Amino acid sequence: xxxxxxxxxxxxxxxxxxxxxxxxxxxxxxxxxxxxxxxxxxxxxxxxxxxxxxxxxxxxxxxxxxxxxxxxxxxxxxxxxxxxxxxxxxxxxxxxxxxxxxxxxxxxxxxxxxxxxxxxxxxxxxxxxxxxxxxxxxxxxxxxxxxxxxxxxxxxxxxxxxxxxxxxxxxxxxxxxxxxxxxxxxxxxxxxxxxxxxxxxx
Numbered sequence: 001x002x003x004x005x006x007x008x009x010x011x012x013x014x015x016x017x018x019x020x021x022x023x024x025x026x027x028x029x030x031x032x033x034x035x036x037x038x039x040x041x042x043x044x045x046x047x048x049x050x051x052x053x054x055x056x057x058x059x060x061x062x063x064x065x066x067x068x069x070x071x072x073x074x075x076x077x078x079x080x081x082x083x084x085x086x087x088x089x090x091x092x093x094x095x096x097x098x099x100x101x102x103x104x105x106x107x108x109x110x111x112x113x114x115x116x117x118x119x120x121x122x123x124x125x126x127x128x129x130x131x132x133x134x135x136x137x138x139x140x141x142x143x144x145x146x147x148x149x150x151x152x153x154x155x156x157x158x159x160x161x162x163x164x165x166x167x168x169x170x171x172x173x174x175x176x177x178x179x180x181x182x183x184x185x186x187x188x189x190x191x192x193x194x195x196x197x198x199x200x201x202x
Contacts, residue, residue, distance in 0.1 A: 103132035
């Protein structure tokens with residue numbers, strides 16, 4: 001499966017001058033929502049991700065995703081694995097599980113995102129699941145930005161990766177784009193102005 005081509009075909013691999021949520025700048029941006037708006041593509045990707053997890057022998061009872069970005073990917077993965085799906089969301093800045101969702105003591109959870117960068121939001125969701133009595137058995141994402149090591153890839157963890165070393169990360173492909181601080185960004189030095197996707201209706 002050529003995941004990069006799927007993103008390109010969906011106009012979800014953008015080129016330009018972008019301000020990332022981290023505050024850094026990049027000339028590339030992954031917009032998974034554009035890929036996942038097609039249910040057939042979402043199903044295809046989720047089933048490929050589920051196949052990796054099943055092959056590894058991971059026993060899972062439910063999938064949890066941090067809102068908002070991970071919702072569609074997580075639901076599609078839960079469907080492919082035939083397990084429950086819940087999500088965590090920020091309330092006053094803290095990741096929280098609410099809306100009547102219950103984590104049962106001893107349940108095994110996979111935390112799923114659309115894209116894993118450093119894994120910060122995924123880790124916050126995982127800690128909430130654990131606080132409620134669940135076990136985290138793995139992390140998953142459609143795309144891995146290359147900061148965290150994943151199953152089947154030669155990439156090694158970078159210092160900025162926040163995911164625990166004792167839990168596997170499953171993803172369909174690595175997307176390793178250069179990122180720059182605003183002060184060191186070559187595009188800024190050329191006079192280009194970075195924008196955050198969504199600020200122009202994208």
